[in-house]
Amino acid sequence: MKSARLHGLLPPIITPFDDKGEVDFDALSRLIDFVKPWVHGFYVCGTYGLGPVMRPDQRKKTAEKIINSVESKYSVIVHVGAPDTQTAVELARHAEDIGARAIASVPPFYYRHSEKAVVKFFEELVRAVSIPVYVYNNPPRVGYPVTPELALKLKSIGVRGVKDSSFDVQTFVDYKLIAGEDFDVVVGTEALMLPTFVLGAQAWIPGMSNYLPELVFKLYQALINREWERARELQLKVCETRKKLHSLGSTIELSYVVLKIRGIDAGFPRSPFHLPDVESLRSQINNIIAPILASE
Secondary structure (H helix, E strand, O other): OOOOOOOEEOOEOOOOEOOOOOEOHHHHHHHHHHHHHHOOEEEEOOOOOOHHHOOHHHHHHHHHHHHHHOOOOOEEEEEOOOOOHHHHHHHHHHHHHOOOOEEEEOOOOOOOOOHHHHHHHHHHHHHHOOOOEEEEEOHHHHOOOOOHHHHHHHHHOOOOEEEEOOOOHHHHHHHHHHHOOOOEEEEOOOOOHHHHHHOOOOEEOOHHHHOOHHHHHHHHHHHHOOOHHHHHHHHHHHHHHHHHHHOOOOHHHHHHHHHHHOOOOOOEOOOOOOOOOHHHHHHHHHHHHHHHHHOO
């Protein structure tokens, strides 16, 4: 029986597309095989996975492909967030039907909704499925936050936890203080693994695990083994690498580029995202990642 809480590294896997904007399932298979040794599951069709710019049928087929490609030991969490309740419920039911471990959803976006409307949205999701439902806090993308006080209200209607992409340790602490220790707070970045582990986090959704999964896994191992000095060094290396790559452009688009430079053809992002010119970035990216890969 699986634990009630999520555990380990659950990367927000990118979705490979062809140049016409259709999901490239062969490229997705290659990507899953590349990442699998270094992770404990997958977060599907989230921000990195470009779920909000995909058609519902594409999101369903992508979730099916990933769940059918991994062993049962891997937890697959499917992001079902949408601007409307009906689409989110449809995707949630499909995710449960195909064997997802849990679903997650941002609050309905584009319009800024009242807390009452957000609670109603999640009530519909909780009623629609029997698997755990997580709220996804991503204020820059949604336009408004899931405050710890709102999280407590969502907990009262059956929401199991939160994927927190606030990038703020104090928000993590406040979720724990206000919503309680039994409210599962999953950290949506590799940048805060060390401090949040010390504060009780058990699961992370690291974008870097798409393209440098070995480095993130090393940090995870150091944390699990309580090798604090090594964990500190690796956390700083992760943050330094993030900062350098972020300076080159969109981290979502760069994920595809770094993978190509590493010899993994992960296709294209979906329009309006685009694939940057790989050759123009090759030297800069190699200077960032070569020392990391040489130490593996």
